[in-house]
Amino acid sequence: MGISPFNSFYNEGPTSATFIVEVDGKLLGSFREVKGLGGKVEIFEVTEGGENGFVHKLPGRFTFDDVTLRRGMTYDNGLYNWFNEASGSRFELGSKRGKATLARQNVAITLMSAKGKRLRTWILTDAIPVSWKGPDLSIETDEFLVEEITLAHHGLVSSNMGVPAGSSKKPSIKAKKKVAAPKKKK
Secondary structure, eight states, X not given: OOOOHHHHHHHTOOOTTOEEEEETTEEEEXXXXXEOOOEEEEEEXXXXXXXXXXXXXXXXXXXXXXXXXXXXXXXXXXHHHHHHHHHSHHHHHHHHTTXXXXXXXXXXXXXEOTTSOEEEEEEEEEEEEEEEEOOOOOTTOOOOOEEEEEEEOSEEEEEOTTOOTTOOOOOOOOOOTTOOSOOOOO
């Protein structure tokens, strides 16, 4: 009897603290926290005349939660700049010229093993920053300074991207545009 995929995955030693974040294949930096990986299917209830025993529940539209990335403050102003480019003066300038486009990017959040091997990747397709928050400053506390950015996106792909647990091969994050769910095999 072989080793189950479940056991081999956990033999790699993943924890919720071992992950990296990349934007279009470039390492964005170290983060303390990623929140909001998820989505849901809207359900429509249809009552059928003469049938009182149940209600039909039909699937509707997929919606995906916004994802928030939090990290300690650094000298790098990259998160704020990214937010400003997506929603600030650059977008307004393009709008005045008739070329208002959002710079959407694929964001890969990759769970790493304790030994630095890639185990699973979640890709946010066509992500854009929708909010940025700087650190809370107060004379009354002496807390770690944190900044955060929240991303909206067109879809979430959750996969090991064909990379088996234990492989150090980097998965491609060139996701198809507007992917809502993986295609079913025939």
